[in-house]
Amino acid sequence: MTVIEARGLRKAFGTTIALDGVDLRVAEGRIVGLIGPNGAGKTTALDAILGLTSYQGELRVLGRDPWTERDLLMRDVCFIADVAVLPRWIKVSQALEYVAGVHPRFDRAKAESFLAKTTIRRDSKVRQLSKGMVAQLHLALVMAIDARLLVLDEPTLGLDILYRKQFYDSLLNDYYDRSRTIIVTTHQVEEIQNVLTDVMFIDRGRIVFNCSMEDFESRYVEVMVNPEQIAAARALKPMHERPALGRSILLFDLAGEHGANSKFDRQQLSALGEVHTPSIADLFVAVMSNQRTTTGAAR
């Protein structure tokens, strides 16, 4: 079942084009990482999906138009749009009461049991909590909602590594099941690599890369090439090359558009050096730099 379907999604702020014809399809049960440089349109894309901004083009989230039906959509969609958006004046107990009051799918007992694992006190106000505790509280509220789509926009920005780890751990262990869909954006890509089922790169308002993690692992290979074999390796047309400790790391696309490169495979590459799966961050850099050079050449 399709949770999000976008075709030709556009959004301009004055002369700045934030979304330049985004085509997007997210199926149920996926955990999608939306990765992109600052100002690439990540937040605008999520805002459109959440009904926070108007747009041109076609967009359906759970079969609804988010811009005109935000309140209906929010029965099935949850989001943490940023760290620290909980009102600072609200007490923890009031936050629980209020969400229970307005959200038909909120399970207060569940939220209480998440909070019981933290040191957050019910009579504290949000302004008295640390940044990490606010994130925990927000996550507890969101995880107690039986939603079909959860959108997380930089949910761990500014949190220390312990809280970040904990955040994704509880998300996966206590929340995610195969009927839920999660979209997450973050700059700390390496921390979510093994959480994701799909990864998308967005640049200048367009989706420039879209791949499931299974495909990702079988398709992309990084080889740490010894200096003496570098010429042979370069002949295989890597996507990207970067130096590392006197050697070079070359990234290959085994099924890429680089001239149907099935003439070589993993075994061939392992003869050139140490082979491993690249990190999303490395692939991101490779895709982005190719993107920039090709669009640069076209102009």
Place this chain on the structure above:
Amino acid sequence: MNTHSNAMPESPLGSEAPAVFSASRLMYWSIRREFWENRSLYIAPLAAAALFLFGFMISLIHLPARVRAAAVEPGMQYGLIESSYTFAALLIMGASIIVAFFYCLDALHGERRDRSILFWKSLPVSDSVTVLSKASIPIFFVPLLGFAITLALWIMMRLLSGVVLLGSGLSLPTEPLHFSLFTMSLMLLYHLLGIHGLWYAPIYGWLILVSAWARRAAFLWATIPLLAIGIVEKIAFGSSHFAHMLGYRFSGGSGTMGSKATGLDAVLMPDMSLGQFLTSPGLWTGFALTAIFLALAMRVRRSRGPI
């Protein structure tokens, strides 16, 4: 959908929660939320009442002497007691109006300033419910609260002065006021709900609209355009219809504020009967304006994010 399968046996009653909550339930929680956030809505009028009560208790020291003096001239009895009742009501009204105005100016601005709008918008509460719940605060709840606090204060004043007079061997004048406490309360309720609530509704609506729209300095955006219209009209046409219109709205539609004799009746005595009031064009023009302002505020809030 197998998400419920594990939770079902644990909570047989709660698990079948309705998929939709009624609008009145959403309104109820939205209004409660406003009182959690804006405690000044009740603290300010309560503080005014406490201040008054403090002064009043001190003044009770002289009450027996003043009653004895006034006994010579019966008319004075009314004046000396009645004026303090009026003053109590006015003080609470003043506090209520000030908090109501500032509440409206901040209503849809504060949530953008502290970014909490992103949290509120993540919940299944529409912009219409949000705006209506916020508008209902100055239109209904502040007047009702002001009424309840004033009435409680009046009753305490009457009890206290009764005790003091009894203690000094005097009795409270059988009918110390032109009106009974009950009639006075009804007049006060009518005044507060009618004038401060319904008649002022377009003012609150305008302030809420500005608070949704302005990026900063909501107070200036709310006032300067009105001033500008008045000035331009004066320069261009030499007339001041707009200024009169505003004056008409603020004066509660009578335009005769303060021209009558002083005393409680002058402040609270309705200029119009209930029927006249409810059919007056001024009230309905106000409602129409309120509806326009609030509808605009709903539209504006939809596209607004943190600032």
